[in-house]
Amino acid sequence: MQQLMINGTVRRVVLVVLDGLRPDAITQFGLQNVLRLARNGASTFDARTVSPSVTAAAMGSLLTGADPARHGVQSDRFHIPRTAGPIHPVAHELARAGMPSSGYMAHVPWLMRGLAHRMVAKLGFGTVRFRGVGALEILASARASLRDQRTGLLLMHWPDADDAGHKFGWMSPQYAEAARTMDAALGLFMKIASLDDPSTLVVVLADHGGGGRTLRGHNSDHELDRTIPLIFAGAGVRPATLGAGLSLVDVPATILTALGLPVPASYAGRSLLAPRRLPATAAVLPRPAGTLAVA
């Protein structure tokens, strides 16, 4: 079993979703900033996303901890679903503990805007901004919050690689260009987010791959559609290569645990942080370093 440590107390999690970025694109196109973050953090290029491997289902799982069968978004259509049983969105759990959540995503057409805002409010986000068309513009839209919001959850969703994959095919020259744009945005983000700050945990992952069963799609059980990169980084994270068998649904449980909160029973994944044995007076003591336990 491989273990890695998070030293210090995490107060803020920045979650960056690189839509449609296949792990082999990172090495093949030499995405230096992703590679550096993976090398300096705890990472695997062999994690799995949910089924179906589509953005709406994966984002639903990331933000509620539930698998798609439970949270109810089982297609690539964003809608307010009928859930199978109670769900406990990450941002709601944070809000109950007095921590804010904010999200930064691409511009949506005005016809969709009402629905988009209702969905995000239902997920418990206090602040959400749909502005910009790609990673660099969305990062710019999140910049003030990256500076000022020092606790809770800050989410950025970057669509570039997925957009290019659907238009031109996964691993096409245009897809490579889009992947490099996301890499450049990540480099800029690393400068802004001061990764030497041990109270910030950065989580970078893709929601799915692509080009598995069809060149311009990603909705299948094919390995290339289901395999994703998953990186935990920040000053407190001890560099390590994470083991096999990790899933996107482990991320929300890990986020809650990193912020010192319990994981609801409705969560499909497990926290990668080993449970901390705390004395009864733990509430007034600084939390000890956590251990990411990986099979």
Ligand SMILES: [Zn+2]
């Ligand atoms: Zn897509």
